[in-house]
Structure formats: C-alpha cells, structure tokens
Amino acid sequence: MEHLIKVVDLCKIYNPGENEVRALDHINLEINRGEFVAIIGQSGSGKSTFMNMLGCLDIPTSGKYFLNGTDVSTMTDSQLSTVRNKEIGFIFQGFNLIANLTAIENVELPLIYRGIDKKTRRELAKEALEMVGLGHRMEHKPAEMSGGQQQRVAIARAIAAKPPVILADEPTGNLDTASSREILDILKELHEGGRTVVLITHDNKIAEQAKRIVRIMDGKIESDTAKEME
Template sequence: MSALVEVKDICKIYNPGENEVRALDHVSLSIETGEFVAIIGQSGSGKSTLMNMLGCLDTPTSGTYFLNGQDVSTLTDDEQSDIRNKEIGFIFQGFNLISNLTARENVELPLIYRGVPKKERERLSEESLKIVGLAHRMDHKPNEMSGGQQQRVAIARAIAAKPPVILADEPTGNLDSGSSKEILQILKELYKGGRTVILITHDNGIAAQAKRVIRIMDGHIVEDYINEDVVF
C-alpha cells in the first residue's frame, strides 16, 4: 500500500544561478494514513516552503510529490486548486473566517464550491461543529466568538468534507495558552479518530504533542523520529 503523502527528492530553488536560494534541497519523506506528524523549523528553515508543497499551493523545481496516489508535482494551478479542495483540509494561524457569515455558513462555504447539495452541507457542517464543541455557537458570527472558538470553527470547516489530510499551519499561533491546549486536544482527538494530521510549527512545545516529529533546517530534513513520550 502506498503512503498517503510521498515526497521524493524535492527541490525548490529561487533565483536560479549564482545567487540561488535552495529553500528545499533534495527532501524526501512519506506519511501514512492516520499519522499525527509535526513538521518543525525556525524562520527560513524551509518549513513554510514544504508546507506549500504538501498543501498543493506551490510546485517543486524538481522531484515528485504523490498525494493519495496521484502525482501532483506537475499540475496546473487549476488542477492544484481542485486537489486542495478535495484532498486537504487547511487550518491557518489567522482563522480566515468570513466576518459576515455565521459559524455554520463559514463551514458550509467550501462545501458549496464542491457542489455538495444543501441538505448534505447542513448535515456536514452541523456534524463538524459538534465535533469541535460548538453545537451551541452555530449561528454566531466570528466577532461574537473568542479566538479559540474561531479557530474551532476553522477546524470544523477543514474537516467537514472529510478530506484525507488535515494540514494545520501554526494553528495556535494567535491563541493564549488555554485556547492553544483546547485546539491541540481537538487535533489529538481527530488523530485518534483516524484522521491524518500534519502540524506545521516553530515551537518545540507544540511539536512535542505530535506522535511523529520531522525537523527541517536549511532546506534539509535533519530529524525524523517517533515521539515515544506522547500518550493519547
């Protein structure tokens, strides 16, 4: 059985030539279905570039990327957009909610783009909001919720269509410590429920919550290990 995520010898080079920058330098990794992986690195390490590759937001200069069995490394922008919509649930540091929509409507929006019928959209959005503990806030708008609640709406939006990959980019970056713990607990529960979670962070404490840790530095993977201390 092939891995859910399979990156083979990927390079991303900016300004090719004498002043080239190798943001990713022959990176290879695989992630199986149902893993909880943290990719950690400081600013300039290449982790954001790697996240963009994994999220089909960019294409590599060389190398291949198979997502759910499909080679996505050479797709056009439109094809990548289609893959992102179907295969990846994104959770961003900045929530990216639409202010004049309720929690339910924010969760439904990507489902509209996928052509999901209205009744099914409503069912999926309510189901995912219940999973993140917001059954009582479905009709509230973002400005009526705390930062932690807004991020839970963003998680509900990411998981509603049941995509194979949940890609969380610094999901606790804008939250206080209490809200951060709540968000990490939700991600752990998703993992325990069989979801594949890829967490991008610069914080060792956050990375230590994941079952597997991949450390990137200067465009190279320098560590890749199972975190034996984590108990779910």
C-alpha cells in the first residue's frame, strides 16, 4: 500500500542545551492511504506536539516528514499553510466555528481560501453537511445548535474539499456520551468510504474505535498495534 504519511527519525526539542525538553524523540511512523489510526498518549506524552507536526502546524528540529509524497519538514510558514489547506481536514475539540456564519457558510470558508468558485463550493458544502446528517440545519448558526451538531458542522468543513487526511484532535472532548458516539460513527463511516483518518486522543475507549493504535510516551512510540480485521 501507498504511504500517505511517512515520518523518519523525527525530533522536536524545546530549549536546546542543558535544560532541553525532547517532546519528540526519534519517531518513525508510516500511515497508509485509507487507514484509521488512533494516536494515544497522556498529557505531556508528546502526542500534541506530534499532532502539530502531522498537521503541518509546526516543523521538527530534525528528521523528515513526507505527506502525500512531499517532504514538508523544511517548508516555510506560507508553504505549510498551503499544504494544510489542500492536504488536511482538521477537526478540533473546540469546534472552531465562526459564530455569525451559518452552518453552510462555515463549511464553505476553507473552500474560499482554496479558490473554489461559488457554485462548486456551495455544492461541496451541501454534500458534506448532508453526509453528516445536517442537511436540514444548513442555515442555522452555531448558537442554534447542540455541541454534537456543531462538531458535525466542523466535520463537514473538514471533509468538504475531500482532503487526503482527516486529522481529528480529541474530537469528542467537549461532548456528552451520545454525541461522542455519533461523531465516532461518522469518523468510521468516513474511513469505510476510503478516507484516511488520524485520531488524536488520551482516551483508551475512543482509541479503540480505530483499526490501529499508536501509543506515545515520553516523546517515543511505545507500541503500534493493528486490530484484527473484523
């Protein structure tokens, strides 16, 4: 299978020198196209730093990161911004929706940055909202929706442009049990539809939903386990 994500000997060091902190310590990881992978670790394990690397929100101190065949580890901020916009759909714990925009306008926003014309982006946004079961709430603003519905809008925004990678950072962290289940079911459906999903979490139960679990501890990969095919 083809590697969508390939991390080679990745290090991230803060305060180099006597009091240095190795947030990531020689990490190697490959994720194939179409995989559903959970990256799990407790607070301070390095998982948030690793998510920032995978999401092109930061660059490593040393090592290489190939995303979709391109080495992104030495790119400038503006180059990384372009890569993020084209290659990665982000789902965050805090939804990050814009309060005065409707659901469909929130989903369209990243498509505007990609230069997609008005008619096409409206179609893509509608399709994405229907995919997450919100076809009937397109004109509602975030304050008129539950937390679970807001997170579904955020998922629609992440998937509308059909990026190669969906990166979900604690996507159920602010949700009740029922809403959490809904969100995880949507992520599973996306995976079953051929999307590559990388789920960052500290919760074992959430991680269990993925097909492969990568545990990080003290900046190193402690284990990498693929579940048996069901």
